[in-house]
Amino acid sequence: MNEITTFDGSSSPVQYDLAGNMTKIPRTELPSEGDYEATWDGWNRLVRLRTHGGCASSSSSSGSPAQKALDVIYEYDGLTRRTKKHTLCGTNLGIVDYYYNSAWKCIEERKGTDTCAERQRVYGIRGRNDLICRDRYYGTSSSSSCSTTAKERLYALSDAMVSTTAITNTAGAVTERYSYTAFGESQVMDASFTNRSLSLHDWQTRYHGEQRDAETGYYNYGYRYYLPKLGKWPSRDPLGEKGGANLYGFVENNGVNRIDWLGLSPECNGQSQAKCKKQLEKALMDTKNKSIIKEIHDEGCSVTFKCSNCCNDEHQDTAGYHTSINKGKKSSITLCYCNQASKSRPQWQATNTIRHELVHAIDACTTKKDTSTCEQSICQEIRAYKSEGIGIQKSFAGARRSARSFCKGASDAETDAKIDAIIKKIGKRCYDTSPY
Numbered sequence: 001m002n003e004i005t006t007f008d009g010s011s012s013p014v015q016y017d018l019a020g021n022m023t024k025i026p027r028t029e030l031p032s033e034g035d036y037e038a039t040w041d042g043w044n045r046l047v048r049l050r051t052h053g054g055c056a057s058s059s060s061s062s063g064s065p066a067q068k069a070l071d072v073i074y075e076y077d078g079l080t081r082r083t084k085k086h087t088l089c090g091t092n093l094g095i096v097d098y099y100y101n102s103a104w105k106c107i108e109e110r111k112g113t114d115t116c117a118e119r120q121r122v123y124g125i126r127g128r129n130d131l132i133c134r135d136r137y138y139g140t141s142s143s144s145s146c147s148t149t150a151k152e153r154l155y156a157l158s159d160a161m162v163s164t165t166a167i168t169n170t171a172g173a174v175t176e177r178y179s180y181t182a183f184g185e186s187q188v189m190d191a192s193f194t195n196r197s198l199s200l201h202d203w204q205t206r207y208h209g210e211q212r213d214a215e216t217g218y219y220n221y222g223y224r225y226y227l228p229k230l231g232k233w234p235s236r237d238p239l240g241e242k243g244g245a246n247l248y249g250f251v252e253n254n255g256v257n258r259i260d261w262l263g264l265s266p267e268c269n270g271q272s273q274a275k276c277k278k279q280l281e282k283a284l285m286d287t288k289n290k291s292i293i294k295e296i297h298d299e300g301c302s303v304t305f306k307c308s309n310c311c312n313d314e315h316q317d318t319a320g321y322h323t324s325i326n327k328g329k330k331s332s333i334t335l336c337y338c339n340q341a342s343k344s345r346p347q348w349q350a351t352n353t354i355r356h357e358l359v360h361a362i363d364a365c366t367t368k369k370d371t372s373t374c375e376q377s378i379c380q381e382i383r384a385y386k387s388e389g390i391g392i393q394k395s396f397a398g399a400r401r402s403a404r405s406f407c408k409g410a411s412d413a414e415t416d417a418k419i420d421a422i423i424k425k426i427g428k429r430c431y432d433t434s435p436y
């Protein structure tokens with residue numbers, strides 16, 4: 001299912017093993033050069049990639065990476081973090097050892113038998129891909145005298161998708177730039193946007209802030225490799241079909257808006273769920289939220305909370321939602337964790353989302369507010385948005401958006417006109433009298 005069978009221009013068909021791992025991968029940069037033989041271990045990890053015949057293959061050992069003979073061996077730790085790369089032939093010969101912290105951030109690399117760092121990285125607090133700075137020491141071959149001063153220090157500048165767009169030196173001057181296609185093929189440029197064939201700094205932190213392998217152009221996402229030229233993973237989703245029916249697709253074909261931290265499917269993964277639970281826990285410790293919950297209980301109603309993967313239901317674009325039964329006596333509030341609205345959500349947004357839904361819950365509980373009319377629904381939304389600390393105009397805009405689903409007119413234009421008339425009539429009163 002969804003395995004590719006051929007690649008344009010390639011002389012031989014693509015092959016997979018029974019576990020769905022690509023064993024013959026087209027050399028996408030130069031299909032006429034044949035393909036790579038890929039070897040996988042019992043945990044579906046890529047352990048060797050080489051041209052036919054390895055280093056002795058008919059491909060030349062010089063030329064572009066796409067033309068060179070390649071033979072590279074990868075090793076991993078029990079968590080699937082890649083700890084070693086041994087390049088027998090190809091780009092960057094020799095052995096590199098990788099060291100990680102517990103957050104999967106690769107903080108140091110050492111070459112060969114060196115006991116000194118060849119390069120080190122400093123990250124921000126946002127995530128595994130939030131690289132701030134990289135130091136290179138070069139030539140630290142002597143174990144007795146490890147250099148403590150970096151020979152090269154570079155700072156990473158990235159876009160909203162954490163793709164590195166430029167690097168600067170310590171004086172703040174741009175030394176290299178990077179641009180990307182929607183599926184992550186990168187182009188290296190100099191400071192004045194002139195193309196370079198390769199990075200002069202061996203800078204491989206690129207698309208989505210992931211580490212690119214110079215020898216193949218593949219990205220090591222953690223649990224899987226990503227092949228930007230194909231826009232596909234060469235192995236199945238380790239989460240199975242939880243990430244969708246296509247086990248090889250990349251972030252639901254939406255690399256511009258979606259990200260996959262470890263190759264475990266975008267957002268819809270255990271990590272996101274755990275993060276959501278943590279955010280929910282903290283949101284329930286919020287003083288204002290606690291007081292609304294108390295009020296709900298005092299009114300004789302109950303409210304429960306849960307985290308849910310909201311990708312596959314009607315709430316795709318909301319950060320959370322509220323449902324009530326028994327005329328609002330029992331409410332359930334859901335915080336979403338795998339859709340657009342919950343992607344890289346900071347704690348304060350989670351806290352505000354819960355507060356917004358709690359206002360709906362208290363309104364549903366106290367039958368003072370009749371949700372059956374368009375007018376009351378709009379009023380409720382304005383109150384809910386205000387509770388998040390949102391200003392009056394933005395609250396109106398939020399209510400206008402939400403109200404479209406329950407204030408249906410004969411046409412979209414009519415719906416909007418109806419909503420606007422109500423907001424004009426009662427909007428300010430709803431906003432001013434809301435206690436939340």
Ligand SMILES: [Zn+2]
Nearest residue numbers: 356381384402
């Ligand atoms: Zn709402």
